[in-house]
Amino acid sequence: MTSPSGFLPPLAPFSTERETIEFLTRESWTADDLAAAMQSIDGTYSTFLLARHLAVISNERNQKIGEDLERFWHHFERGGPFLEEYFHGWRRLWKQLGPGALPFFPPFAPMSGAGQTESVSRSTSEELDYYLAHPSEYMPPSHELIVDKIEMASPGGFNLRGLGEPLRELRELIKDVWYRNRQERQRGELEIIQQRMNLLTQGNLAAPPVQVLAVVVSGDMQELGKLIEDGKLLLPGEEPKKLEKPKPTRQRKPRCRPSSGEGGS
Numbered sequence: 001m002t003s004p005s006g007f008l009p010p011l012a013p014f015s016t017e018r019e020t021i022e023f024l025t026r027e028s029w030t031a032d033d034l035a036a037a038m039q040s041i042d043g044t045y046s047t048f049l050l051a052r053h054l055a056v057i058s059n060e061r062n063q064k065i066g067e068d069l070e071r072f073w074h075h076f077e078r079g080g081p082f083l084e085e086y087f088h089g090w091r092r093l094w095k096q097l098g099p100g101a102l103p104f105f106p107p108f109a110p111m112s113g114a115g116q117t118e119s120v121s122r123s124t125s126e127e128l129d130y131y132l133a134h135p136s137e138y139m140p141p142s143h144e145l146i147v148d149k150i151e152m153a154s155p156g157g158f159n160l161r162g163l164g165e166p167l168r169e170l171r172e173l174i175k176d177v178w179y180r181n182r183q184e185r186q187r188g189e190l191e192i193i194q195q196r197m198n199l200l201t202q203g204n205l206a207a208p209p210v211q212v213l214a215v216v217v218s219g220d221m222q223e224l225g226k227l228i229e230d231g232k233l234l235l236p237g238e239e240p241k242k243l244e245k246p247k248p249t250r251q252r253k254p255r256c257r258p259s260s261g262e263g264g265s
Contacts, residue, residue: 011059011204014052019164020148021171024157024234032252034152036223037233041160041170043220045145048166048200050131051213053138055201062204128209132216169196171235177221178228179238193217 023037131138143163150158160167176192193214201210227233 008059008062008202008204010063011056011202013056014049014143014163014165016142017164018161019167020159020161021167022157022159022236024155024236025152025232026234027154027230027232029152029154029232033227033232036253037227038147040220040222040224042145044170044173044217044224045162045166046135046139047213047217047220048169049139049143049163050135051197051200051205051210052166054128054131054209055204058206059204124206124209128212166200169200172196173217173221174224174228174235175238178225179235189218190214 145160145162148159148161152158173193173196176196177189190211194210197205197210197214197217205213224233
């Protein structure tokens with residue numbers, strides 16, 4: 001019998017190596033266009049950092065569980081081949097549920113552990129909500145996206161500097177969603193974003209948080225997409241595929257009056 005080695009290898013945080021991403025501008029830009037572009041890019045970049053941060057935390061927890069399993073494994077070695085089949089089945093369950101599979105493994109919890117599974121899912125959701133509300137917890141000032149160069153003209157452009165790996169994934173995501181051929185685009189934006197998330201997390205996040213983060217990125221990128229489709233924003237060396245003549249699609253977002261009690265008395 002072999003030891004339970006079905007756990008993912010250790011995952012490191014993003015390298016601190018910094019790179020630059022360049023955008024080209026065309027036509028006339030408003031101040032609102034510029035603000036929307038910057039917020040869209042920064043939001044997507046920061047969500048990529050959050051995804052990796054959560055993946056590293058999950059990986060560290062899983063590594064600890066793997067070490068515990070190794071110890072328990074030796075106690076069950078005399079149990080015969082049927083135990084090896086049991087562990088193979090449990091590994092498959094782990095890939096689907098992550099830590100939520102623990103209640104189904106006797107050394108960690110009783111077999112009837114549905115309540116504990118719900119508890120794990122709830123704690124994961126609360127952790128995700130916490131980090132979304134507290135970005136400084138996972139993105140120190142040294143990781144912030146910096147405006148390296150800006151020239152608002154037609155033609156003009158701007159450069160942003162940040163951590164290399166998430167910037168490369170951002171560039172590839174933009175190309176996947178707006179610069180690939182029609183068949184690629186028909187795959188669906190959320191599916192493409194989830195695939196990018198899985199690359200960033202290297203399979204260390206369960207499906208529910210990946211889906212939530214993909215929805216966050218999709219929302220962040222809406223304004224960026226409108227600027228690209230309007231022909232106002234381009235990636236160097238890329239031209240949108242299968243797009244008709246750009247039409248004005250982006251409109252200023254509506255603003256709401258503050259609710260009573262806000263802004264002091």
